[in-house]
Amino acid sequence: MAVKKAAECSSKALAEEVQRWGAMKQNGVSLRYMMEFGARPTEKNLLLSAQFLHKELPVRIARRAIELESLPFGLSQKPAVLKVRDWYLESFRDIRSFPDVKDSNDELAFTQMIKMIKVRHNNVVPAMALGVQQLKRDINCKVVSELEEIHRFLDRFYMSRIGIRMLIGQHVALHDPDPEPGCIGQINTRLSPMQVARTASEDARSLCFREYGSAPDVNIYGDPNFTFPYVPSHLHLMVFELVKNSLRAVQERFMDSDKDVPPVRIIVADGIEDVTIKISDEGGGIARSGLPKIFTYLYSTAKNPLDETYEGISDGVTMAGYGYGLPISRLYARYFGGDLQIISMEGYGTDAYLHLSRLGDSQEPLP
Template identity: 45%
Template sequence: MVWVFLLFLSVLKKCIENKMRVSPKCYQSIAKMLDFYSQFNPSPLSIKKFIDFGLNASEKKSFIFLRKELPVRLANIMKEIALLPENLLRMPSVIAVNDWYMRSFQEIIEFEKREPNDDTLEHFCSELVKIRNRHTNVVETMAQGVLELKESHDVDHHTEHSIQYFLDRFYMSRISIRMLINQHTLLFGGQLENAPGPNRSKYIGCIDTQCNIISVIKDAYENARFLCDQYYLASPDLIIEVSQHNQLEKEQNVNIVYVPSHLYHMLFELFKNSMRAVMEYHCEVDQYPAITITVAKGKEDICLKMSDRGGGIPRSTTDHLFKYMYSTAPQPSKSDAHTVPLAGYGYGLPISRLYARYFHGDLVLLSCEGHGTDAVIYMKALSNEANELLPIFNKTTSKFYRTAVPTGDWSNQAAHIGDRQISTKIKNHHLPQSCKESMTGAI
């Protein structure tokens, strides 16, 4: 299989770097370790569990948990990489990503049987920092790999469907792995000064126990506004409205236990999209309608609804906005990959939705063509209900990549059932003349 070949190349490279002789046992042992760890399901954590552990942080316990959990999460997604279309696996950027994951997997399993003494714990923390830095550009590099495929091969509907399915799971896995690494390095690596926000004492790792939603909204707006002013020489204003379930106990600030960087990422992406729509839809006038954000705090969810009057989005376009292989912006050149992350890749909205869904929230778009668009972010109000949503590798996963997209069973090409788009590649059948006459008479 292709993945075995890629695995061999990766191990070969590492062995050469270490000036070791390549032996069949070398790559066979790593393949066996992948098979072993992929048998286990990841252990999803809730925000409350992150908080409870952080309050009584034990570096030894964290080390023992992560040296098993990280290989499990890595192995689960690496087994899926092997199921990707062969043409995509041959792309240079995808080979690079696969190599990064292989090296990180190898480095983590080296701690499998080590004693958790001070030297081991210090070494483990430094290795996690190195792994995190190595994977900094995974999103852009994998996106570049998809572009390389599109430029060199015809991508059929089944291949596109498989890539969409994989990237949702791949990037969600990446979010979860970085969350675990960030928590450990911030708690035990002396990196708490890297946590965002002015009051770092309220942080437990990268989680803010008093995340001020209004403050994050304003921060994301100002940064998006700066870009908008640079490009359009103007920008729409912001209106914030607060609605709470219990008006008798109305809070001046709406706080939530959350990861501020995740919320900021979602809001910044939505602000950029809304500002672009407003500025281009009202380009012939000097006044631009404001963007309104409604913050609603309920018993189960905290919802942020961003409303603009940017002309809305046609339903035919809305269907494509969360697809990784679709973008309304020009594709970036390779020289722009590091200066303008994700610009033109079309990954902003899909990955923002993954951030929302990571702790069992969601991000949805509701648009009225000719008027504007509402984007709603849902977040769990209770930290014990905000559980990680993680991909699991199993037989069902393997079957998905091999199974062709089912033939459509609806006549309308735009037919939808819930969130499932129906494929309608059906043949036109000609009715006998007698049947036509009968139907005409009935109508």
């Protein structure tokens, strides 16, 4: 009985602490600040970075944990969502029970701990997607288009997750004893968008081959020598997602046709404010009535590959179907002040414009 009472007290205390931290102000950083700060990963700077994260991460994690408790339509009670909430509470508890970071030994121990937190949260996106799919099965699908509130929550939730992972990943990466030339933590100061477009396209094509037995060509145009500062993993994820969608559309449109399969075209343009990457296909386009749906998390034109076992799902293992590739890609673009737009010609094809902010000055958008 005493054990049960103690457990109740500690969970009440935890809930109160989560509420207290969730009410605190978040502090955003910019890509430029991360670059300038990380350019000198001295012991002192790493200590300052750890002290900042020790205060900042619990605020961000607490906010999400609170939101996970009170989602509409019973989404909070779905097993997959309860699991995500438990991960967030566990991570909050880990950071809050870690003493103040005072010297480099503390800093190294803290770094190991947040590294573990990042791994714990690896499957958050597929788990949340599974929760939403479970919800979709339970309620009338016609209502789903009106579930604006859930959509807004997922936007905030995933944007916050991008920020948390970026801060942890950046701090951890600054410990790399042998960074790649031009890299400051996760940021490559001389990133070639042409090179990323090539790699992402090859990855998307090999996925398409696996799924359909063939894949359209991808032609890439732009200055091969042009570079700018950006996070390679973010850019790869966005381009991969867009090219994958285009390949699927073209492949399915020309599967039983004797016409030549048109290539997907990527154009990289280097502007003063933005780097823009345009991905064009002749996959038949999207009906105008369907366009507003493509950025919601409750929509996918593909069959649903999610089943009850989402353990071990990593991002982008199937050609399509979670219904969150596009909205999450747009959040990645917006995280550093860019955007993603889709323009369609029904009966012909689709153009995706990925705008990436050149200046790196915009603050993180903190939900």
